[in-house]
Structures are given as C-alpha cells and as structure tokens.
Amino acid sequence: xxxxxxxxxxxxxxxxxxxxxxxxxxxxxxxxxxxxxxxxxxxxxxxxxxxxxxxxxxxxxxxxxxxxxxxxxxxxxxxxxxxxxxxxxx
Numbered sequence: 001x002x003x004x005x006x007x008x009x010x011x012x013x014x015x016x017x018x019x020x021x022x023x024x025x026x027x028x029x030x031x032x033x034x035x036x037x038x039x040x041x042x043x044x045x046x047x048x049x050x051x052x053x054x055x056x057x058x059x060x061x062x063x064x065x066x067x068x069x070x071x072x073x074x075x076x077x078x079x080x081x082x083x084x085x086x087x088x089x090x
Contacts, residue, residue, distance in 0.1 A: 016047035019055030046070035
C-alpha cells in the first residue's frame, strides 16, 4: 500500500509505504496533477518502506523534474543510480 499526502504546497508529495505494483500508477497520477501546477515538485521519501523495479523506473523517469527529500538509507540504496544524477537531494 502507498499513501500519498499533499503537503501545504500541493506540489509536495509525501509518500508512505511501498512504491510498488499498482501504487506506482497512483503515484504517476499524483505526480501528473502536481506537475500541472507548474511548480517545483518534491517527493518526500521518509516513510517509504519498499520500492520495486517499476517504482525505481518511475523515479528515474521523473528525476530531472523532482527533488527527493528525506530519503532513508534503504530507499537511497534502491535509488542509487538516480541519486548520483540528482544533486538536489537533501
């Protein structure tokens, strides 16, 4: 399961749970809605417990248009190819 919460800024998405399976499509829809606002998009990965291959592929696809924050060591390991290209990670 993946819970997607919009922050005080609608372009900030806080993710909780697994970025996997059918939830990647839900994240893609939330990302598309946030992108329509034409503001910088932030993905908060603090409470992400798992990212499957589809989740990694999605994040790779949007890596140049989002800022990843609060990336746990677990998520950082799964996203190491993305994180090396994205210098804005905090």
